[in-house]
Amino acid sequence: MEVSSDNERLYFGKMGYGCQHYRRRCKIRAPCCNEVFSCRHCHNEAASMLSNPFDRHELVRQDVKQVICSVCDMEQPVAKLCSNCGVNMGEYFCEICKFFDDDTEKGQFHCHDCGICRVGGQENFFHCKKCGSCYSIALRDNHLCVENSMRHHCPICYEYLFDSLKDTTVMKCGHTMHYECYHEMINRDKYCCPICSKSVIDMSRTWKRIDEEIEETVMPEDYRYRKVWILCNDCNDTTEVYFHIIGHKCNQCKSYNTRTIAPPVIPQ
Template identity: 50%
Template sequence: MEISFQLKMSSEESLMELGYGDFGCSHYRRRCKIRTPCCDEIFGCRHCHNESKNSMEVDPRHRHDVPRHELKRVICSLCATEQDVSKNQYHCNECGICRTGGGENFFHCSKCGCCYSNLLKDSHKCVERAMHHNCPVCFEFLFDTTRDITVLRCGHTIHLECVKEMERHFRYSCPICLKSYCDMSQVWGKLDQEVASTPMSQMYDNKMVWILCNDCGESSEVNFHVLAHKCPKCNSYNTRKTRGGPASYSPGISQMM
């Protein structure tokens, strides 16, 4: 463990130090380069381009300055990521890659191992290496994806458009831990009405089953019902039968919507 920790620290320190001494150019000490729109070449800055393209070795007919207001691409000197200049990109040393949105708008969570919006700084639930896995819906690796990501209540991460696709199919629980990721009180109210209007036959009056609540994690013994089983602790119907009672299949939330 000590060796692996030292190796990890060494790699992080080398990444942090990369570019601090020998980076940028003689004009600017920064860890990015530009791709010029006129030549489609990479330079440290516009002055580097102008000095190179206006030197005595260049044919006078081909000498020119870079149209600096037309610059559209910037390249990170640390991870070589090339991006549009209009996305407020920044390099996160802890992540080891460039991200967009402006460094002042994000913070890096060491336990989750990724950057989050400052809006989540006091409310997000830490999940070990939260984005170092594939999206549970489309299976694209989340850590370096260019698509929008959302953090569910449980702390797990998923593409925003994948959540919207789940909602179109009436799926409102995390695909990883099965916890509800939005306010389901209205749906549970509808299920209360459905259960109350669907009495079980007399033979099941005293039939009990054990359930596990996916939302609060409590196990409880409740009366068997063919439609759904309600958690007596948090009133959630996001439950599953663990033992007892006849084999049954709950119609699920989708049929209650």
Template identity: 45%
Template sequence: MAEEENVEYGCEHYKRKCKLVTPCCDKVYTCRFCHDEKEEHTLNRKNVDEIMCSVCETKQPVQQNCSNCGILFGQYFCGKCKLIDDEDKKQYHCEGCGICRVGGRDKFFHCQTCDMCLPKKLENQHRCVEKMSRTNCPICLEDIHTSRIPSHIPSCGHLIHRTCFNSFIHRGHYACPVCQRSMMPMESYWRILDEEIASTPMPVEYQNFFVTILCNDCHQFSEVPMHPLGAKCQNAPCGSYNTCRSGGPVNRPVVREQTPNSE
């Protein structure tokens, strides 16, 4: 047994002493991710009814201990998800999500509207989006609900893989790819644009041109002077530069008062 304990079992995704016998192609893989990387179809692990012991290679129904050699396949076992893991990740099964989650049941709650588990600190303090996890990540287009990659929840409520979000921001994007709303506080950047626009006046022939804009943050229209560096929302207290042009340019010449001619 001491020799067996020194043997590395499992794969890069899960540490376990068993493998899945896949019903879709009748092959043996350590986990569904290993299967999906090799095959041209995906494996629904809930359809798995048979596993193979990695120690004695006995095939058997899904269970936590080997029916032949008695070895423990993994410390965590979920018969509903057919999930076996020998690493402590604070796993728990959520009936609402229909899958196992990690991080500890005491640190999360299930939002019925969003249809997913969220950190306790967001309870009654987040924007609900109907079944928001049942969509794909808007950046990589991969599944979010069953993904092992943590998700980021911007203020608009549209879920994005955390790795995708960090990469997106690093490339200079700040607006949600779904609704175009700013995903982080932008006030300091708006002040920089204020200063740049104030120090870069338009040529005289364009100083009377105005454009109509729609703000992606407050969803209000306003008319602003045309400027290539940006168009600032005029609706207080917004002041966002996250806007798009909806009309114009329109030339509005300044009307100067005329003095009466003397005879």
């Protein structure tokens, strides 16, 4: 394959082989449909476009048994070196994940607890047993554990997080989502976790501003002494407070991230 531009040289691997996802000198035969693809992501993208929804499926990386050398076209069992021409099919090779990639600057490593290859350098990550995934070492003893927190779909874009190619972030509540989806949510003035509704950033300044607004906004006589039961999304405390049109403050943690669970009650 002739590489025609500097951009393509960055895009493809040594000798000009690879795809938009990886630089490598081999293709894989998908065991699920017996078709040949450059990588599992190429397979999954093609399978997701099939007209019959019952035919759509994803390739299980560990199930790959055969690869085709891109240099000599020899089909063979998965191995780092081609058994026919001897070419190295990928500078990084994982026999477990059947994964090849020339771009070793990604810092690929196989996490045996996750069961898949990760990127970013093994020295920069640790595996949280309870959360069931690799996290940045900055989060060691510095995050709220949620069991299998990465084994779900991003609550914003619905892509499965555990093996997503996109960066993820862990919120204060311990739930996870794509990093870019998180910032898109914040930019739209949404400050609660889409999963558990807890505040994801420090809201103390906002709560103080609401205090001031409530102090300046006197309720009509008919509503001034009515009470309402609320549930705090931040601390899960249930309490009875005075009804106010602007908001209801949790008596326990002083948060306004609350919801009404019983209608206003007129005192007898």
